[in-house]
Amino acid sequence: MHELSIAEAVVRVATRHAGGRPVAKVTLRAGHLRQVVPSALEFAFELVAVGTEVEGAELEIEEVPAAGVCRECGVESELDGFPLCCTGCGGLNIELIRGEELLVDSLELEEESELALATRGA
Template sequence: MHELGIMTGVMDAVETSAKEAGATKVLKISLSVGEMTEAIEDALRFAFDVLIEGTMCEGAELEIAMVKPKSRCHECGAEYEHDRFHMLCPECGGFATELIAGRELQIDSIEVDIPDEDE
C-alpha cells in the first residue's frame, strides 16, 4: 500500500508549510493525483484519516482530483485521453507517444487557520 507512504509525505509537507505560515490548524488540503501513479483514491483517504489523528490536520477536509492520463502523438501531434493500458494514438494508430498528464502527485492548495495577533 504505497498510498500510506504518499500521504505521509503529503502530511509532512502540509504541516511544515502550515507551521511556517504561523497556522494553528489545517482546514483543507487539495491534491491532484494522476491515475498513472496507480494510487487508489479510497486508500489515500484511508491513510489520510489514520495519519491526521492528533495532528494540526485533524478534522481537515481532503479534496482529491484524480487526473486522467493524456498523451501526445509524436507522429501526428494529436492529444488524447486514454486509460492506463491503451496509449496508442486513436487518430493514426501511432505508438510513439508522450504522456503529458496523469503522473501528477501534487499539493494544489492548503487552507489554514492563522490566529489574529490581537488574540
C-alpha cells in the first residue's frame, strides 16, 4: 500500500526531529503528481504513529500543485494531471519543476512552554 510506506517515512522523519518530545502536528507537503489520497494517508499515519512521539499528532497535508516549463515554447503551465501538456502550445515536451515533492515541512511540538516550566529550577 502506497500510503502506508509514505506514512512510515513521515513518522520516521518526524520522530528523528522531535528528539523524544511529543509532537502535536506534522505538516507534509505533497506534490499533486504523487497522487496521495489524504484520508488514506491520515489513516496510515495514525497506525504507524502508535507508540512513537508522533502518536495522536495531527497530520496536515498541503498539496503542491504541479507545474512545468515547456521545452518548446518556454511557457510555464500548471499541470492538473496526466498527460502533462503545455497550456501555451499544447506540446508534451514539459520539464517538471513542481509536483513530485513529498516532504515533512514542519513539526509542531506539544506544550513547548510547559516543558520549559517543568524543568525550571530542577
